[in-house]
Amino acid sequence: MVSQRICLTLMLLLQFSMVWAKDIQITGRVISKSDKTPLAYASVMAETTSTYAVTDFEGYFSLSLPEKETLKITVSHIGYLTQTVEITPENTENLLVVLEDDLMMMNEIVITGTRTPKPIKDSPVLTRVITSRDIEKLNTGSFLSLLETELPGLEFTSNANVPNINLQGLGGNYVLFLIDGERIAGETRNNIDYEILNPNNIERIEIVKGSLSTLYGSNAMGGVINIITKKSSKPFHLDMTSRMGSNGEQQYGISGGTKVKKFSSHTAALWKTSDNYLLKDREYFQRIYPDTVITDKVLRTKEIEGGEVLNLEQKIGYAFSEKFTSEVKGNYLKRERFNAGAEGTVLHNFYYGYSILSKNNWKINPNNQLEFTYNLSWYDKVNYYRIVDIEEKDYTNALHNFRLVSNNQLTEKQLLTSGIEYLTESLSTYMFSEGDDFSSDSYTAYIQHDYTVTDDLNLVSGLRWDKHSNYGGNLSPKISVKYNPFRNASLRATYATGFRSPSLKELHTNWDHLGMFQIIGNPNLNPEKSQTFSVTADYGTNKVYVSANVFYNNIKDKLNLYWNAANDTVYYRNADKQFIRGVELSAKVSPFDNFRIQAGYTFTDDGYKENGKNLSPTRPHSATLRMDYTLFSGNYKTFIGINAKFLSKVEVYTEEEENLYYKIIYPAYAMWRLHISEQYKDKITLSAGINNLFDYTAPVNSFYAPVSPGRTYFVNLSINVDSFFKTKQ
Amino acid sequence: MLHKQILAAALGLSLVFFTACSSDDDKPETSETLEVKSVQIDARSYEDWVYFSFETGTEVTVDPENFSESLAWDIAFHRNDVRLNCGTSGDGLGGAFTTDKTALSEVFTAPETGYVVDAMKTIMTKFVLPQPIFEEQPANLEVNWLDIDTSSPPPVYTLHNKVFVVKTASGKYAKIKFTNYLGNMNETMIISMSYVYQPDGSRNF
Numbered sequence: 001m002v003s004q005r006i007c008l009t010l011m012l013l014l015q016f017s018m019v020w021a022k023d024i025q026i027t028g029r030v031i032s033k034s035d036k037t038p039l040a041y042a043s044v045m046a047e048t049t050s051t052y053a054v055t056d057f058e059g060y061f062s063l064s065l066p067e068k069e070t071l072k073i074t075v076s077h078i079g080y081l082t083q084t085v086e087i088t089p090e091n092t093e094n095l096l097v098v099l100e101d102d103l104m105m106m107n108e109i110v111i112t113g114t115r116t117p118k119p120i121k122d123s124p125v126l127t128r129v130i131t132s133r134d135i136e137k138l139n140t141g142s143f144l145s146l147l148e149t150e151l152p153g154l155e156f157t158s159n160a161n162v163p164n165i166n167l168q169g170l171g172g173n174y175v176l177f178l179i180d181g182e183r184i185a186g187e188t189r190n191n192i193d194y195e196i197l198n199p200n201n202i203e204r205i206e207i208v209k210g211s212l213s214t215l216y217g218s219n220a221m222g223g224v225i226n227i228i229t230k231k232s233s234k235p236f237h238l239d240m241t242s243r244m245g246s247n248g249e250q251q252y253g254i255s256g257g258t259k260v261k262k263f264s265s266h267t268a269a270l271w272k273t274s275d276n277y278l279l280k281d282r283e284y285f286q287r288i289y290p291d292t293v294i295t296d297k298v299l300r301t302k303e304i305e306g307g308e309v310l311n312l313e314q315k316i317g318y319a320f321s322e323k324f325t326s327e328v329k330g331n332y333l334k335r336e337r338f339n340a341g342a343e344g345t346v347l348h349n350f351y352y353g354y355s356i357l358s359k360n361n362w363k364i365n366p367n368n369q370l371e372f373t374y375n376l377s378w379y380d381k382v383n384y385y386r387i388v389d390i391e392e393k394d395y396t397n398a399l400h401n402f403r404l405v406s407n408n409q410l411t412e413k414q415l416l417t418s419g420i421e422y423l424t425e426s427l428s429t430y431m432f433s434e435g436d437d438f439s440s441d442s443y444t445a446y447i448q449h450d451y452t453v454t455d456d457l458n459l460v461s462g463l464r465w466d467k468h469s470n471y472g473g474n475l476s477p478k479i480s481v482k483y484n485p486f487r488n489a490s491l492r493a494t495y496a497t498g499f500r501s502p503s504l505k506e507l508h509t510n511w512d513h514l515g516m517f518q519i520i521g522n523p524n525l526n527p528e529k530s531q532t533f534s535v536t537a538d539y540g541t542n543k544v545y546v547s548a549n550v551f552y553n554n555i556k557d558k559l560n561l562y563w564n565a566a567n568d569t570v571y572y573r574n575a576d577k578q579f580i581r582g583v584e585l586s587a588k589v590s591p592f593d594n595f596r597i598q599a600g601y602t603f604t605d606d607g608y609k610e611n612g613k614n615l616s617p618t619r620p621h622s623a624t625l626r627m628d629y630t631l632f633s634g635n636y637k638t639f640i641g642i643n644a645k646f647l648s649k650v651e652v653y654t655e656e657e658e659n660l661y662y663k664i665i666y667p668a669y670a671m672w673r674l675h676i677s678e679q680y681k682d683k684i685t686l687s688a689g690i691n692n693l694f695d696y697t698a699p700v701n702s703f704y705a706p707v708s709p710g711r712t713y714f715v716n717l718s719i720n721v722d723s724f725f726k727t728k729q
Numbered sequence: 730m731l732h733k734q735i736l737a738a739a740l741g742l743s744l745v746f747f748t749a750c751s752s753d754d755d756k757p758e759t760s761e762t763l764e765v766k767s768v769q770i771d772a773r774s775y776e777d778w779v780y781f782s783f784e785t786g787t788e789v790t791v792d793p794e795n796f797s798e799s800l801a802w803d804i805a806f807h808r809n810d811v812r813l814n815c816g817t818s819g820d821g822l823g824g825a826f827t828t829d830k831t832a833l834s835e836v837f838t839a840p841e842t843g844y845v846v847d848a849m850k851t852i853m854t855k856f857v858l859p860q861p862i863f864e865e866q867p868a869n870l871e872v873n874w875l876d877i878d879t880s881s882p883p884p885v886y887t888l889h890n891k892v893f894v895v896k897t898a899s900g901k902y903a904k905i906k907f908t909n910y911l912g913n914m915n916e917t918m919i920i921s922m923s924y925v926y927q928p929d930g931s932r933n934f
Contacts, residue, residue: 342888347915387913514883515856567859 023064026087028095030059030075034594035632037682039099041233042077047084075099079133081107081542103590104545105129111181112206112226113480114450114460115215116407116417124460124482125212126492126536126549128586130205132230137628137641139675139687139716141243141251143197147225149643149673151207152624153584153602157617158707161305161340162188168209169580169606169618170222170553173500174530178216178226180329182357183423185397186379193379195335196353198311200241200253201268203230209584210532210551211498214462214478217423217444221498221530221555222580229329231315232257232266238721245714248275248306256721257315264317274306276338277709283699287662294662302701303340304709310334323363331355336384350382350391367409375401394430396437399423415450427504431511431519438508442468442501456484468501471526489539498530506559506572518569519561526574530555545588553580579607598626613653613661617704619668621648637679639687644672652704666704669696677716685718763925763934765833767908772806773918775855780805783903783926797867803897807852808918809875809910810868814898816846817867821898823847825871831890832906833925839894839902839932845871874907886910886917902927904934 030042038059045052046065053063065071067089076082080099087095102108106121113125120127130150140146144156144163153168167175172190176183184192205227212220238256243249250273257266278301285296310333317327333353338344355377362370381395405419421444428437448462464476478496485491502525509521531554538547558576563569583603590596601623608616623646631638649668653661672694677687691712698705766786770779780791780802791799796812797819804823805812814821824844830836850868853861872895876887892906905924912919925934 342886342909342911343915345909346911346913383915385914390914516883 024067024089024092025062025064026071026073026092026095027060027062028093028097030055030061030077030097030099032080033098033100034630035637039077039080042075042080042097042099045074045076047072047074078108079105079131100542103542103596104540104588105131106540106545108204110206111228112178112208112224113212114417114448115181115405116415116450121490121540122458122482124458124480124492125208125494126534126538126547128207128209130207132203135199135202137639137675138643139641139677139689140673141199141245141249141714141716142194143199143202144194145691146199147205149645150624150626152600152622152645153582153604155619155622155647155706157704158304159189159703161337163191163194164189165191166618167223168582168584168602168604169578169608169616173219173503174222174498174555176212176216176219176224178224179331179355180229180357180359181226182355182373182375183377183399183401184353184355184379185377185399185425186351186353186381186395187397188381193333193335193351193353195309195311195351196331196333197227198253198268198270198313200239200270201230201255201313203228209549210494210534210553211496211530212478213476213498214446214464214496215448217421217442217464217466218499218501218527221500221528222553229313229315230255230266230268231317232259232264234258234722235260236722236725239718240721241716241718243272243714243716245274246712247277247709248273249714250274259317262319264315266313266315268311268313270311271309273308276306276340276344277304278302279304279697279701279707279709281700282697285700285702287664289660289662300701304707305340305344306338308336308338325361327357327359329355329357329359346385346387348384348386350380350384352378352380352382354378369407371403371405371407373401373403373405375399375403377401395428397425397427397429399425413452417448417450418446420445425504427508429505431505431509433510436508436510438504440469440501440504440507442466458482466499466501468527470502470507470523474499474527474529488541489537492534492536492538494532494534496532496534498532500528500559502527502559502572509572517567520569520571522572525559525572526557528555528557528559528574543590545586547584547586549584551580551582551584553582554578555580581605581607594630594632596626596628598624598628600624610653610655611659611661613655613663614651615653615655617650617652617666619647619650619666622646635681639675639677639679641675642673643675644670646670647706650704664702666702667699669698669706670694671696671706671708681723683720683723685716685720687716687718689714689716763927765923765925767921767923769912770806770920770922771912771916771918772808772920773916775808775853778805778807778812783897783901783924784899784928786926800898803903804895804905806920807868809877810850810852810866811872811874812867813847813869813872813895815896816848816869818847818869819898822896822900823898824896825869826894827871827873828892828894828904830892833892833904833923836892836894836904837934839896839904839927839934841932844894844896845869875910897926901930902932902934 030039032039040055040057042055044061053061055061071087072084074084075097077099079102081102083099107119108129109117110120110123110127111117113123113127138146138149140149147154148156155166156163165172177192186193207225209223212224216224236258241253243251253270255268280301281299287294312332315329319325335351337349339347358374360372378398380393383392401423403421408416410416424441426439444466446464451459453459459481461479466474476497480494482492507521507523509519511519513519534551536549555578557574558578559572559574560576561570562573586600588598603621604618606616606618625644627642629640647669650666651663653663655661671692673691674693675689677685679685692708695711697710772779780789781804782789783803789801791802800821803814812818813823813825815823824846826840826844828836847867847869849865851863852866854864855862872893874889878885892904894904903924903926905922907922909921
């Protein structure tokens with residue numbers, strides 16, 4: 001006991017004397033340039049040693065460094081430009097480091113394009129990012145409207161009350177949604193259940209357009225949208241939010257957690273509800289034939305379904321050692337659909353989603369690491385008969401995914417990523433013959449070589465091989481190159497391939513479509529394949545960013561449904577093809593402090609034509625505009641955001657009988673949003689907004705019309721509970 | 730002192746609310762002896778009709794070949810088609826009148842005249858593709874409670890919320906309202922009907 005005490009005293013003395021002898025103490029404070037508020041959790045790194053410090057709640061840091069004539073420290077914080085400060089012996093105390101906002105976000109770390117973390121500006125694959133700060137600023141209240149507001153060329157319409165995505169000409173089958181890099185089970189008319197995503201719990205969304213099957217396998221033909229969820233990075237954090245809006249919208253969310261030394265935990269919960277409402281046509285529905293127009297005699301109405309959602313997430317991380325870290329995440333979703341019309345009096349649908357993800361990382365040494373991942377995702381659809389209180393499950397989709405990835409820094413300039421994967425999926429659905437369920441599996445090996453040829457030239461190439469239980473082997477290569485012709489400018493070119501394995505539904509369906517016709521699967525289907533060629537040029541400083549992208553996406557062996565001769569049955573066949581061309585332009589500019597304008601434009605020709613008639617509902621031109629302005633006064637921060645989305649007119653032809661087409665016109669439209677928020681000391685934020693500011697409603701709410709009841713309102717209150725416990729060091 | 734005033738004001742206010750709420754609940758006087766009954770009728774069959782008697786409040790078995798000779802039934806159902814015991818359908822004193830009301834409680838008396846008796850109607854007797862089979866059968870054309878629009882798939886059902894007054898085979902009155910065409914397990918054409926039957930033969934409900 002006594003000896004322990006002596007030992008401890010000795011150790012302390014020793015340490016003290018070491019500091020006394022060799023080190024200098026550097027102290028200072030890190031604040032933000034825009035609002036002059038202290039930045040907590042900024043990292044302060046000494047340039048030559050591995051010593052670092054983290055700022056406290058009030059932005060203060062202190063760092064002990066060996067004495068030298070001159071020293072440099074690097075200060076970085078997410079959302080701000082990294083700054084290097086030179087330290088002279090005379091000036092070591094009370095340093096003030098002012099970090100400038102990273103307005104163009106070119107230093108955001110992205111992972112989707114290469115499966116290894118890289119700053120956006122260095123990624124050879126053009127990646128678009130929506131950060132948690134963007135999500136806060138946009139404050140749309142739902143994942144769907146968040147994507148729709150922010151991305152030109154993306155539109156959600158309603159297919160019998162199921163959201164139906166169109167990303168520059170490609171639908172739900174061709175856009176792969178991932179959460180933390182992992183697949184999501186369950187679909188309805190080829191779209192995932194977007195309520196699996198809690199917008200309050202998103203750290204960032206990474207969007208890579210074009211094929212990317214080399215890294216992500218099946219379905220990554222038109223793009224990958226990877227949603228990275230939040231983690232705890234502080235000893236204590238707790239946020240609460242509530243929202244109310246038109247059409248009975250209510251939301252209550254809470255998230256919080258801890259990170260102490262080796263252990264971290266993060267919990268997020270969201271409950272929300274909204275009412276059904278009616279969309280009333282303003283004009284009579286018309287079908288336009290070559291020599292006549294057929295006009296409905298009554299104005300149609302369409303009921304948009306509300307519902308209730310409960311979304312829970314728990315994440316636990318543990319660092320067993322400096323080399324071995326583990327993370328486990330569990331998710332639960334329960335969604336109730338308030339079925340429209342008379343059906344809603346007897347039937348509501350329940351949707352249950354579960355997932356478990358385990359990520360284990362072993363840093364063998366600084367140059368080599370191994371990651372093992374297991375993902376289970378499960379989705380059930382249940383009919384709930386309200387009067388008799390009976391739940392009846394009629395759909396279960398489950399997938400298990402095992403992956404082992406090795407990252408090896410071969411030389412300073414060459415990184416090799418290789419992986420093996422096993423994916424198995426099972427499905428039982430009311431669309432199969434009574435009692436049937438089916439499964440498929442695939443084994444995968446892939447390799448990617450990331451070669452920094454010179455400081456200005458980066459080359460990433462990859463190859464993937466899949467062996468699927470139904471159709472056998474498939475190869476998917478890709479190559480990306482990035483070249484910086486001059487400072488702040490870059491050119492990117494990508495050739496990538498994509499594929500989509502026929503789904504279990506397409507292989508095995510045997511379903512009577514509401515007594516109208518039979519849909520029959522085909523077990524001999526082959527995968528659809530795509531080739532994307534894309535070129536991007538961009539230029540960016542911290543005030544201006546512009547980029548232009550041109551792409552071609554060529555899809556062959558596309559699956560489609562074909563009628564039999566008797567016109568009573570449809571079959572799946574690999575007989576279709578599609579050639580999509582597109583352009584995307586984007587610009588961001590910050591003409592003065594705290595003000596930013598962002599604009600995007602896309603042109604799409606999805607080549608979906610027959611006899612020269614356009615069959616595609618894709619709007620050829622689409623644009624977004626976003627203006628953010630922040631005003632600071634004392635403890636208050638006022639934010640004003642304006643968003644607009646513009647979509648051009650589209651005329652969609654339908655073949656009624658052999659060579660007789662009628663068309664339906666979907667007029668151009670614009671949707672504006674205005675949102676104002678008032679924040680007090682990072683503690684309380686009260687915001688209010690108007691969606692669809694100019695009260696646009698579709699004249700006819702037919703199949704591909706935008707879904708909006710007109711102008712709607714919301715108010716939102718967020719409380720950052722942990723900020724009330726901030727203590728000065 | 731001030732607290733007491735606030736308390737008194739709050740009490741007063743809540744009293745106003747209370748009385749306001751309770752006055753909402755006042756309904757127009759209706760005969761207390763007549764009760765609203767609800768039945769579910771399985772009218773899914775394309776071939777067969779289901780016969781019902783207001784007097785017994787139950788379905789009744791009727792010889793489908795000679796239904797028009799029976800006075801045991803008052804109303805019959807086939808999908809969204811309705812028969813009353815009158816006109817082409819039977820020798821009874823039936824008939825139907827469409828009110829402009831949407832709640833049973835809003836109809837206090839049966840009209841004296843204006844009842845429509847059964848005639849012939851084209852009804853679907855077999856659902857087969859591509860062309861279903863239709864037949865001319867006796868039915869009531871006035872009781873139009875559900876529209877089925879099959880012009881483009883899937884069929885669109887529109888339930889009319891109107892209250893109908895019908896006469897029974899023996900000439901008594903009932904007011905009826907169709908509340909759903911879906912059964913408890915979402916089966917199309919299990920009909921829910923609410924009705925009030927006046928057994929004393931008067932026109933008052």
